[in-house]
Amino acid sequence: MPETSTNGWQGRALVVGGGGIGRALSAELARRCPSLFVTLATRHPLSDAEWTVDLENPESLAQLTEQLRADSNPLRVVINATGRLHGPSYQPEKRLQQAEQSSLLDSFAINAAGPLLLAKSVEPVLNRNTPFHFASLSARVGSIGDNQSGGWYAYRGAKAAQNMMLRCLSLEWSRRLPLATVTLLHPGTTDTALSKPFQSFVPREKLFSPERAAGHLLDVLLHQTPSDSGRFIAWDGQDIPW
16 A cells, blocks of 8 residues: 555544445445544434535535544545535436526536535645545546537536646645645446436446445545546546546
């Protein structure tokens, strides 16, 4: 394992997102890295052990910063596992006339702005001399170079925007926090509520359980080092074109 990997690290790991992948990542990270205190943060905690975080609420993010300041455990890993593809009032667009301002803004709020604002909220507690991982779930459909079918304007656009924002972040942190590693991860199609309406188009062997997806993602993430910071990587370790 690389010297700056989480193997043997002691401190806090924060997984943000209470969906299937987030909960699976939290459990698998705790299993693999027993020296880390792994905490799941979500809008709607299911127990007192979970933290409350809403990436679309500035007050919630400010409270997270204060909570981390008061924590005696150094922050070593943050994984953003939030995302939104559809909602009660909208579905992914199949053509231009289905694009609406409300759905575009909603998608950008959680899929693009959310990860960057999460990074902003944790930055005040980071130490220049301490290795740190910041990872966020992106999506292959957010790749401009890989886009061969079009559609899904809000989701594709927001994920592409997230990629740009976190690529910028990786360059800034390489100067200010040289031991930080920023990684954008594509989990593959996973059996969660996000993908449920579209699973009929996915071959069974390519539909991952949340537990399998989490295992793949950590296989990739825990081998990244600061020299890899800013990569956009699929679950199998392959780079995805921007």
